[in-house]
Amino acid sequence: MTVTCMSTTSLAIAVLRKGLARVRRSPHPGRDTRGETSIVPKDSIAANALAAVVAIMTFLAAVTSGGVAMVIGSANEWQSEVAREMTIQVRPIPGRDIEAEVGRAQALARAAPGVVEARTYTREESDRLLEPWLGSGLSLDDLPVPRMIAVKIARGAAVDTAALRRSLARDVVGASLDDHRGGIDRMRRMAKAAIAGGIGIFGLVLAATILSVAFATRGAMASNWTIVEVLHFVGAKEAYIASQFQRHFLGLGLKGGVLGGAAAILGFVLVRSVSDLFVGTAGEAEAAALFGGFSLGFMGYVVVAAEVVLIAAITALTSRQVVIHTLRRID
């Protein structure tokens, strides 16, 4: 305890000595050594309000772009998942041994180049597929329930479906191949529509962000017109005045942008953590099938960072434009 008190006291004395030394070194008694005051005031109400507007608009733009990135990712995932699957259906034909026909079909599928797996649904599994329509507890032994073979295709491989279809028609009675082409085409159209819609919404949000930030910057600049005028009268060149404001507003834009972007990323991380709590539940499976994972991915972070830089640049350039406009008005 004594040691702690001693060390705290020593630390306080050291800090005081350092402060005194700094004041002694200062060529200007009464002022610290932080250097020249910024020509554009740093902590005004207008500046804080502008930083808040930039933060809110960056947050909205980042959430929108993150959402669009997730939709694009999910749409691509749906397409590739469905495109990597085919189904062989073998209908029972009177007088034929369906198990033998199914075995031949499975062998043909496995032999096709590009196929990594061909799994036959057992009789019980086939019956369970019909339960949602026919209910449970019914005996389906007397019904001609077709048997299914799920065929999985290697990633990036292309299976010659026409050749497989011909082999099945030749060697297996009652067999047909469904490569889900119609479904894939519909899904592709749906995914394209979702991506186009997402990009459209993102474009609108970005435009709204740019306009809001530009107008908020103009508003914040209104309180600084006297500074522009005074600098002009004391002989400052246009580039000097513009650079003072551009630097200040770039700082404000970055401050607001980083806050808004960080809040959006934090939001995505939180939603992801919450969704992880429900892993394995039916709701989570449905949400995952629909939206994919709530993860931004590397490109998502890059887009959010680009938005922060873009919005900060817009803030800085707008302030420059207002300064130049004000100077032209004075002249």
Added chain:
Amino acid sequence: MVGDSESGVIQFENVGLRYGLGPEILRDLTFHIAPRSFQFLSGPSGAGKSSLLRLLFLTLKPTRGLITLFDHDTATLSSDSLAVLRRRIGVVFQDFRLLDHLSTFENVALPLRVIGRREESYYDEVAELLGWVGLGERMWSLPPVLSGGEKQRAAIARAVIARPQLLLADEPTGNVDPQLAQRLLRLFIELNKSGTSVVIATHDIALMDQYDARRLVLHDGHMHVYD
């Protein structure tokens, strides 16, 4: 590039000014301001004093006529060249136009700061001038806590810190008591003696009567010069 040699500080030749499509506010002004001269600019309200001052410190362009400043035709100069010329003119505004977030020292040092000088290089100069105008103790005070007279002196110090060749002052004694007005007049006279041409726009007859100087009187847009 703006040169240094000049035969006159300002020369007006048949200068006229109108705002938009309105009537001419200033008509056929022809006069000159010589180096090291001292003059009062007066006239009734609405005679065009403020407009003439704005022409003098290059924030208005005439609708006709020629203004020559330090031997340069102002109509042909770029904005950067005009900025360089403005550095040779000190302006004292009626409403002071001090920046409230900068200390008195920093306000006065502004003309030196915008030309890229470091604080170490001008600290002594500014401190000495502030002492001279009686603001040595108020060096680090912000303008909102200064009195009207102190603000006026700070504005004058800012106008003269870069040793301008021409000083334009708009009603510099308008906000101060007669004693301080007299002190400020002495300050302007001292500046003039050190080589600066001075133009003081004022309504104050008593002030003008205290010093025998050239008078430029505006009336109905015309100028009458009393040497």
